[in-house]
Amino acid sequence: xxxxxxxxxxxxxxxxxxxxxxxxxxxxxxxxxxxxxxxxxxxxxxxxxxxxxxxxxxxxxxxxxxxxxxxxxxxxxxxxxxxxxxxxxxxxxxxxxxxxxxxxxxxxxxxxxxxxxxxxxxxxxxxxxxxxxxxxxxxxxxxxxxxxxxxxxxxxxxxxxxxxxxxxxxxxxxxxxxxxxxxxxxxxxxxxxxxxxxxxxxxxxxxxxxxxxxxxxxxxxxxxxxxxxxxxxxxxxxxxxxxx
Numbered sequence: 611x612x613x614x615x616x617x618x619x620x621x622x623x624x625x626x627x628x629x630x631x632x633x634x635x636x637x638x639x640x641x642x643x644x645x646x647x648x649x650x651x652x653x654x655x656x657x658x659x660x661x662x663x664x665x666x667x668x669x670x671x672x673x674x675x676x677x678x679x680x681x682x683x684x685x686x687x688x689x690x691x692x693x694x695x696x697x698x699x700x701x702x703x704x705x706x707x708x709x710x711x712x713x714x715x716x717x718x719x720x721x722x723x724x725x726x727x728x729x730x731x732x733x734x735x736x737x738x739x740x741x742x743x744x745x746x747x748x749x750x751x752x753x754x755x756x757x758x759x760x761x762x763x764x765x766x767x768x769x770x771x772x773x774x775x776x777x778x779x780x781x782x783x784x785x786x787x788x789x790x791x792x793x794x795x796x797x798x799x800x801x802x803x804x805x806x807x808x809x810x811x812x813x814x815x816x817x818x819x820x821x822x823x824x825x826x827x828x829x830x831x832x833x834x835x836x837x838x839x840x841x842x843x844x845x846x847x848x849x850x851x852x853x854x
Contacts, residue, residue, distance in 0.1 A: 611696045611842055619688045621726045622770075623719075624700075624836065626828040627738050628682040628821050630809040631671035636664035647677060672809050675744035679708045681812055683715050683742075684825035686833055691849060698845045700829045701853035702822045709749040716746070716754045724755035730770040732787040732832055739769060772832060775839050791831045794838045799827035819854075826852055 633639060639647060644663075651663040654670065661669070672678040686700035703718075705711035719727065731738040743757050759767050776785055791798055803811060803824050811817050830852075834844050 615840060615842060616690075618840075621722065622728045622730055622836075623685055623687055623722070624730050624829050624832050625683065625685040625734070625738060626731060626825050626832060627680050627684075627741060628805075628808050628825045629672040629678045629680050629741065630812045631668055632677050632679050634813045636667040639667070643677075647671070650674070650677070668809060669806070675741045675748070678741075680711060680742065680745055681706070681708070681808075681818060682822045682825045683711065684822065684829045685718070686826075686829045688833070688845075695849055696843070696845055697849040697851065698830065698833050699851040699853065700826050700833075702826050704818050704822050706818065708745065709751065712742070712746050712749060712751055715742070716751060719754040719756050722756070726768075727756050728768045728770060729756065730772065730832070730836060732790075732835070733771065733773045733784075734769065735771045735774060772835050772839060787828065787831055787835065790835045790838075794835060796831055796834045796838070796844065799824060799831045802827075822854070 636644065636647065647667050648663050651666045654666065655661075659666075667677065682702055682704040684700060684702035686698055689697050689699060691697045703711055703714050705714070729739065739757065739759070743753055743759075746753055746757075759769075772787070772790070773785060776790060777783055788798055788800055790796075803820065808821055808824075811820055830850060837844055
């Protein structure tokens with residue numbers, strides 16, 4: 611790992627969020643929100659889609675900040691261990707009380723200088739960053755300075771996105787984190803579960819820790835992909851520290 615790259619990652623915070631539908635079922639939405647979801651589902655539904663609006667809410671509500679909520683935020687950063695070896699530390703915050711979870715994450719972000727902290731996520735600019743901002747505002751939480759990006763020009767925003775980095779200007783292409791992990795021969799984070807299982811695992815299995823393990827492993831994969839995008843060696847498994 612070169613000295614130049616070490617400087618690049620000094621203030622880098624890698625992150626991933628896991629979201630679920632806002633409530634266990636469509637029937638738990640109030641009447642106004644049901645009507646608004648019906649409109650949303652109508653726009654999302656393809657001609658061959660036979661699912662009901664209720665089924666679509668349970669399966670897709672988590673994708674939209676207006677109809678979903680955050681249950682876990684995992685984050686990590688690179689560091690050099692006592693032997694001078696590149697290492698990675700990953701931990702997660704989780705809470706069934708979303709407002710408390712977001713305040714805890716905000717407090718973490720505010721420990722860093724806002725003009726130096728660089729957030730990085732896969733598809734973060736389209737999903738993770740705006741989702742966090744929207745949910746914070748919904749709960750009346752003032753955005754931390756590092757997420758106050760409204761009205762800023764692209765070059766004024768330090769955040770990075772591994773999907774955007776992989777596109778190299780090709781806006782027609784979407785490449786999943788799992789696909790990038792595969793082509794770079796990085797172990798998958800999908801061994802225990804996959805993203806489409808988060809809502810059922812939360813509401814049916816009541817297993818938030820399982821979701822957190824999955825979220826932390828996504829950050830591990832994100833970190834390794836980030837290294838590959840800069841032609842750096844992967845972090846050896848013994849040098850990856852996972853904190854529950």
